[in-house]
Amino acid sequence: MTEQGVLKVAMPKGRIYKQASKLFRQAGLPIPEDFDDSRRLIIPVPEANMEFIMAKPVDVPTYVEYGVADIGIVGKDVLMEENKDVYELLDLGIAKCRMSVIGLPGWKPVIHPRVATKYPNVASQYFRERGQQVEVIKLNGSIELAPLIGLADRIVDMVETGQTLRENGLVEMETMFAVTSRLIANRVSYRMQNNAIQGLCDRLGRMIAAVQN
Numbered sequence: 001m002t003e004q005g006v007l008k009v010a011m012p013k014g015r016i017y018k019q020a021s022k023l024f025r026q027a028g029l030p031i032p033e034d035f036d037d038s039r040r041l042i043i044p045v046p047e048a049n050m051e052f053i054m055a056k057p058v059d060v061p062t063y064v065e066y067g068v069a070d071i072g073i074v075g076k077d078v079l080m081e082e083n084k085d086v087y088e089l090l091d092l093g094i095a096k097c098r099m100s101v102i103g104l105p106g107w108k109p110v111i112h113p114r115v116a117t118k119y120p121n122v123a124s125q126y127f128r129e130r131g132q133q134v135e136v137i138k139l140n141g142s143i144e145l146a147p148l149i150g151l152a153d154r155i156v157d158m159v160e161t162g163q164t165l166r167e168n169g170l171v172e173m174e175t176m177f178a179v180t181s182r183l184i185a186n187r188v189s190y191r192m193q194n195n196a197i198q199g200l201c202d203r204l205g206r207m208i209a210a211v212q213n
């Protein structure tokens with residue numbers, strides 16, 4: 001757990017950051033504008049008693065589980081893949097996309113197909129629950145390449161606008177689950193900094209409800 005008083009927030013760099021920082025600002029939390037294009041990794045915001053830690057999205061649950069960040073923002077995809085011991089407090093409703101099984105059109109089932117993905121745990125569990133034997137191949141990006149160049153029969157990946165699939169002649173075969181970003185908390189921090197964390201959670205929750213209505 002971090003020093004009481006200063007709330008440490010693990011923020012994901014990249015796609016989610018823009019939407020997450022907008023939500024925080026709408027909820028009255030002063031993330032400095034010059035933070036957006038900065039390469040700094042730790043940004044103290046003393047007027048809000050907060051410190052933002054800029055993390056690679058996949059590492060956010062690790063920082064929160066170990067308590068070096070009290071709370072964090074992370075996609076449900078990463079949360080399911082990493083399966084860390086953290087509280088999931090709030091669905092922020094941002095960075096909406098879906099996890100899908102994807103392949104080439106006209107794909108015919110084969111025995112023991114190969115499935116390429118950045119999410120080996122999610123993919124393994126999905127096919128195991130359906131009694132399908134697959135070989136999961138872990139890749140770290142550009143997953144759509146795998147069926148195009150013959151590395152895998154199918155892929156499990158995120159679809160947001162569908163542009164990547166369209167431009168590469170791939171089709172969504174099954175939608176596995178919807179994905180949005182979540183607010184997570186370290187279990188000890190949640191008890192020790194309950195006022196600050198629950199207060200922030202309530203503010204964000206009210207803001208999200210107001211936007212939705």
Ligand code: PRP
Pocket residue numbers: 140141142143144157158159160161162163164165
């Ligand atoms: C993600 C995902 C898809 C793409 C989907 O990749 O893995 O490739 O975005 O978005 P779309 O439906 O709007 O086209 P990302 O851009 O994070 O890069 P990566 O290929 O390196 O994982």
